[in-house]
Amino acid sequence: MKIILTGTTGKLGSRVLAHIQALLRDTTHSLIISVYNPDKGPELADRTAYEIRRGNFSQPASLDSAFKGGDILLLISYPSIANELRVKNHKNAIDAAIRQGVKHIFYTSLAFAGPPSSSSSSAAVMQAHLSTEAYLRSTLAKTEIKYTIIREGLYTESWPLYLGFVDPKAGEREAIVPESGGRGIAWAKRDELGEATARLIVDAANAPSGFAYADKTILLTGPRALSLEDTARIISKHLTHPFVVRTVSVEEFVRPGGKMHEKLGEEWAGMWATTYGAIAEGETDVVDETLEKILGRKPESVERTLETEFASA
Numbered sequence: 510m511k512i513i514l515t516g517t518t519g520k521l522g523s524r525v526l527a528h529i530q531a532l533l534r535d536t537t538h539s540l541i542i543s544v545y546n547p548d549k550g551p552e553l554a555d556r557t558a559y560e561i562r563r564g565n566f567s568q569p570a571s572l573d574s575a576f577k578g579g580d581i582l583l584l585i586s587y588p589s590i591a592n593e594l595r596v597k598n599h600k601n602a603i604d605a606a607i608r609q610g611v612k613h614i615f616y617t618s619l620a621f622a623g624p625p626s627s628s629s630s631s632a633a634v635m636q637a638h639l640s641t642e643a644y645l646r647s648t649l650a651k652t653e654i655k656y657t658i659i660r661e662g663l664y665t666e667s668w669p670l671y672l673g674f675v676d677p678k679a680g681e682r683e684a685i686v687p688e689s690g691g692r693g694i695a696w697a698k699r700d701e702l703g704e705a706t707a708r709l710i711v712d713a714a715n716a717p718s719g720f721a722y723a724d725k726t727i728l729l730t731g732p733r734a735l736s737l738e739d740t741a742r743i744i745s746k747h748l749t750h751p752f753v754v755r756t757v758s759v760e761e762f763v764r765p766g767g768k769m770h771e772k773l774g775e776e777w778a779g780m781w782a783t784t785y786g787a788i789a790e791g792e793t794d795v796v797d798e799t800l801e802k803i804l805g806r807k808p809e810s811v812e813r814t815l816e817t818e819f820a821s822a
């Protein structure tokens with residue numbers, strides 16, 4: 510089987526690549542790396558281990574050449590909060606995979622919306638994923654092509670984002686965010702998400718007809734849901750100064766002159782604020798055992814991941 514990976518110069522895709530290379534060592538499967546920027550340096554250092562092709566999600570012709578001859582595609586979602594562009598790029602990749610005869614498409618969605626059976630979310634960042642999921646299901650239903658939608662857990666490592674772009678390592682003492690009702694996020698370690706994604710792809714390559722997650726939507730989460738306040742409490746143990754969550758109204762969170770407005774601008778700050786409503790509605794506190802099942806071990810605790818992060822800071 511020829512396995513095409515996209516996004517391997519990114520944070521999640523690079524971990525998939527590292528794990529899949531180890532898993533493929535004694536197999537006859539081979540890798541095609543479809544990259545946006547083929548000149549990337551250290552991320553793609555091992556250039557003899559795979560074929561590198563240029564594939565830009567905004568240029569369908571480049572995707573046709575990048576996906577040619579591939580059997581399995583890992584479509585790592587396009588990193589943008591511009592929803593329309595994001596969906597368009599995902600559709601470009603799915604359509605090119607269909608044209609090129611790919612037999613199974615894996616898509617990295619996101620862990621909002623609650624259980625995998627749910628397909629609605631209050632979070633703006635989830636809308637492009639839900640549209641892409643719907644497109645995959647409806648388009649591939651008319652074909653023999655299989656899909657697996659992986660709702661990748663919210664990275665433990667992305668806590669500064671969810672705590673309002675805070676930087677306590679630089680001395681900040683408060684994470685200022687809208688109310689999230691004390692509901693949790695089932696944080697997952699990025700490397701374990703990469704490992705599980707790699708394991709799924711290799712399982713599908715080894716035994717396509719017996720693959721348990723064909724035409725399924727799965728949710729990968731960490732072992733425990735922690736509220737933003739609990740998360741800040743764990744972080745504070747690694748600091749020499751107090752660090753707490755302070756909740757403000759959405760209006761205050763996005764106000765001109767404030768941190769979010771400066772970082773994201775008015776429209777995108779407003780979009781990001783919807784994340785907290787989604788958390789408050791319990792969309793992110795579902796703990797699912799699929800990650801543990803795929804890894805064959807308990808996923809790493811948030812405490813452990815943060816301990817490692819702060820030890821190397």
Ligand SMILES: NC(=O)c1ccc[n+]([C@@H]2O[C@H](COP(=O)([O-])OP(=O)(O)OC[C@H]3O[C@@H](n4cnc5c(N)ncnc54)[C@H](OP(=O)(O)O)[C@@H]3O)[C@@H](O)[C@H]2O)c1
Pocket residue numbers: 515516517518519520521522544545546549564565566567585586587588589617619620661662663664667
């Ligand atoms: N699960 C979570 O908690 C979480 C958190 C944050 C984001 N995400 C989302 O999950 C996805 C993967 O996340 P990540 O952290 O790995 O993102 P990332 O580090 O930003 O990597 C994104 C990848 O997409 C590639 N890319 C950019 N523009 C492209 C284009 N026009 N055509 C083809 N490839 C293109 C990048 O290539 P270059 O390196 O060449 O630019 C890179 O390899 C993104 O959609 C991201 O928004 C998930």
